[in-house]
Amino acid sequence: AQSVTQLGSHVSVSEGALVLLRCNYSSSVPPYLFWYVQYPNQGLQLLLKYTSAATLVKGINGFEAEFKKSETSFHLTKPSAHMSDAAEYFCAVSGGNTPLVFGKGTRLSVIA
């Protein structure tokens, strides 16, 4: 079985500051990990995914995440926050050909 835990339901950063959203996973098989973003009244959009090819994964909009097996983590970062980054962010895990299991989400606020 797979599960993810997102630490912090709400994160607030200043514009231009580092964004760090935390995700820890649990999986009985090698995991496949994903980060999604959701804007108000929209569906989810894929930011990036970990496929075991590389531990540092680069995604869209300047986001990246690093897979750390020893820490069972897949934290999402962006060096400099922009106002347009304000949204809900979801970490998800799959064990392969199984449906994605999502974390509870983290709301990111960006302060001007």
Place this chain on the structure above:
Amino acid sequence: EADIYQTPRYLVIGTGKKITLECSQTMGHDKMYWYQQDPGMELHLIHYSYGVNSTEKGDLSSESTVSRIRTEHFPLTLESARPSHTSQYLCASSEWGRVSEAFFGQGTRLTVV
């Protein structure tokens, strides 16, 4: 353009009514999913399908039912809507493959009064 579509986007309906939420995708994906998203943001898998005539219940118990008669179409039905069914419903699809991500529709926000 390949995409996944959900209709209606918003629905307000009275208690006891039968409703069907539509979901269609033009990407040729075999796998389709329904997630329920509560006001606290968390997504719960309620139904999924790996192909025509294949449907499974997800982790969250739901009174809704689904059907998969055509690859591109995965409707969700509530026979008798109740206020407890008020939520956002998200449809998604993915292709076969161990690292295949899910593509999401824009969602249907259902309010039962």
